[in-house]
Amino acid sequence: MRQITPGNIRPPFARYSHGIEVAAGSRLLVCSGQLGIAPDDHVPADVEGQTRLCFENIGEILTEGGMGFADIVRINAFVTGREHLKGYMKVRDEFTADPPPASTLMIVSGFAREEFLVEVEVIAAKVE
Numbered sequence: 001m002r003q004i005t006p007g008n009i010r011p012p013f014a015r016y017s018h019g020i021e022v023a024a025g026s027r028l029l030v031c032s033g034q035l036g037i038a039p040d041d042h043v044p045a046d047v048e049g050q051t052r053l054c055f056e057n058i059g060e061i062l063t064e065g066g067m068g069f070a071d072i073v074r075i076n077a078f079v080t081g082r083e084h085l086k087g088y089m090k091v092r093d094e095f096t097a098d099p100p101p102a103s104t105l106m107i108v109s110g111f112a113r114e115e116f117l118v119e120v121e122v123i124a125a126k127v128e
Helices: 045-064 081-094
Strands: 003-005 017-022 026-035 072-079 103-106 118-127
Touching: 026 045, 045 072, 045 081, 045 118, 072 081, 081 103, 081 118
Parallel strands: 072 103
Antiparallel strands: 003 017, 026 118, 072 118
């Protein structure tokens, strides 16, 4: 993949790329939104704990698809309040490689269950 961050537009606000070019012939893996819930249904009370579980779940999906975190080209994330932005980004940055993927982070009013604070979906690509 190739990072595209033109010098004639404002640099990204955080650690993400404005664009990522996927090489011709790559396989794509589109991952549904993952919530911060463990296999035993435990949901951490804080956004960092939930975000960690989101990315751990995504890691399992990537592994099953023969990919890893370095293959993520796009992240869409949703949090329930501005107070969760910093915690989400801190954990996200632990799981993303260089160049960082393209990314969108939105604040939403809530999820299916009140205790959920974050949801993360990704697109990954790997050259065959």
